[in-house]
Amino acid sequence: MTRFHSDEYIDFLFKVTPDTISKHLTEQVKYNFNDDNPVWDGLSEFCSISAGGSMEAAARLNNRKCDIAINWAGGLHHAKKSEANGFCYVNGECLLLRFHPRVLYIDIDVHHGDGVEEAFYTTDRVMTVSFHQYGDFFPGTGDIGDIGVSEGKNHSVNVPLRPGMDDVSYSRVFQRVIKGVMDWYRPDAVVLQCGGDSLSGDRLGSFNLSMRGHANCVNYVKSFNLPTMLVGGGGYTMRNVARTWAFETGVVVGEEVGPDLPYDDFYGVLDNIKKTMTFSPSVQMTDVPRYPLIPALDEEFEDIADDEDEDENKDVRISPRQVDMLIEHEGELSDDEEMSQISNLLNAIKKRNQINHGEVLSTVSTTEAEAAASKTSDDPGADGSANSQDTPMTDAEVIFDDAQAVSP
Numbered sequence: 001m002t003r004f005h006s007d008e009y010i011d012f013l014f015k016v017t018p019d020t021i022s023k024h025l026t027e028q029v030k031y032n033f034n035d036d037n038p039v040w041d042g043l044s045e046f047c048s049i050s051a052g053g054s055m056e057a058a059a060r061l062n063n064r065k066c067d068i069a070i071n072w073a074g075g076l077h078h079a080k081k082s083e084a085n086g087f088c089y090v091n092g093e094c095l096l097l098r099f100h101p102r103v104l105y106i107d108i109d110v111h112h113g114d115g116v117e118e119a120f121y122t123t124d125r126v127m128t129v130s131f132h133q134y135g136d137f138f139p140g141t142g143d144i145g146d147i148g149v150s151e152g153k154n155h156s157v158n159v160p161l162r163p164g165m166d167d168v169s170y171s172r173v174f175q176r177v178i179k180g181v182m183d184w185y186r187p188d189a190v191v192l193q194c195g196g197d198s199l200s201g202d203r204l205g206s207f208n209l210s211m212r213g214h215a216n217c218v219n220y221v222k223s224f225n226l227p228t229m230l231v232g233g234g235g236y237t238m239r240n241v242a243r244t245w246a247f248e249t250g251v252v253v254g255e256e257v258g259p260d261l262p263y264d265d266f267y268g269v270l271d272n273i274k275k276t277m278t279f280s281p282s283v284q285m286t287d288v289p290r291y292p293l294i295p296a297l298d299e300e301f302e303d304i305a306d307d308e309d310e311d312e313n314k315d316v317r318i319s320p321r322q323v324d325m326l327i328e329h330e331g332e333l334s335d336d337e338e339m340s341q342i343s344n345l346l347n348a349i350k351k352r353n354q355i356n357h358g359e360v361l362s363t364v365s366t367t368e369a370e371a372a373a374s375k376t377s378d379d380p381g382a383d384g385s386a387n388s389q390d391t392p393m394t395d396a397e398v399i400f401d402d403a404q405a406v407s408p
């Protein structure tokens with residue numbers, strides 16, 4: 001792996017774990033480990049399998065043990081020399097491209113093959129050709145004007161495409177470009193990166209290729225009869241990727257894979273499952289509540305309910321649901337309880353001021369003031385002198401006095 005990647009990057013990749021990553025903040029930034037490229041259990045093992053598969057494939061092609069080698073675990077084309085990128089950690093293709101004088105790398109992933117292009121941007125030993133969605137799309141590189149520099153000038157080919165490419169338009173572009181490359185560059189070996197995110201319905205890509213349209217690229221490259229390595233790549237609608245790569249394996253070996261699964265031992269398992277299906281539960285069923293038990297604690301439910309409220313009560317200032325939310329159990333204690341106690345104290349101060357100073361506040365009616373006066377004079381626990389006009393109570397005394405009245 002260190003033939004392409006830096007020693008320290010590979011060292012770190014093989015020693016870091018999810019438990020220790022937080023202790024290596026400098027390396028996190030340096031090697032670009034983030035949400036896109038997280039550290040997870042088994043990461044180093046995965047990288048070994050991915051890169052090791054490509055190395056073994058290269059060895060077999062070099063030894064002429066096969067004409068076409070496949071490593072669907074490879075094709076992680078965004079990884080850089082000392083940097084993880086776009087969920088790619090180790091770049092297997094870069095490891096094997098050094099074995100031949102002229103290697104053609106073709107990339108039909110929906111994303112630009114930036115890691116591989118960067119690795120060979122300055123050399124004519126490898127020509128990289130990438131067909132990718134372009135314009136406000138990860139990784140943002142792959143402009144048609146990026147053609148390589150120095151010795152590598154004109155050895156990087158970028159075919160930026162708009163979303164929605166279908167089988168016909170894609171194959172027209174693909175075959176014309178690849179034919180030109182084969183005629184002019186005359187490679188000794190080919191690596192075809194078959195990223196499955198260029199398929200229709202992918203969760204990230206916006207191309208419209210069918211499984212057969214995707215496999216046409218494999219078929220076309222195969223027709224040149226050069227030592228070829230097929231590698232995987234991206235693909236975010238799993239069933240489509242699995243189906244397509246299985247179909248393309250068939251294309252490589254000259255077999256048309258039909259839609260039905262061939263009979264194998266697992267059919268016995270399926271037969272057993274069918275026997276268990278009596279469609280009657282052996283235990284009493286309980287309805288799962290449709291709504292959360294405590295709606296106020298479920299933010300998602302609250303958001304949905306708010307939307308429904310707005311839709312159903314366009315002309316109502318406060319909906320019935322919002323009114324319901326204001327109803328509290330008598331024994332419930334909350335911040336509102338404290339607010340109510342504070343409010344009681346403030347009212348008591350106002351009333352006491354009226355008694356002490358004869359103030360009539362706009363918020364407190366005279367009747368209320370009289371009632372308060374009679375209440376305080378009737379209060380057997382109250383000190384008579386304290387309530388007299390001659391020796392008015394201080395605010396602090398009032399609060400203390402009233403707090404005693406409020407608290408149990």
Ligand SMILES: [Zn+2]
Pocket residue numbers: 109110111195197233234235
């Ligand atoms: Zn991709």
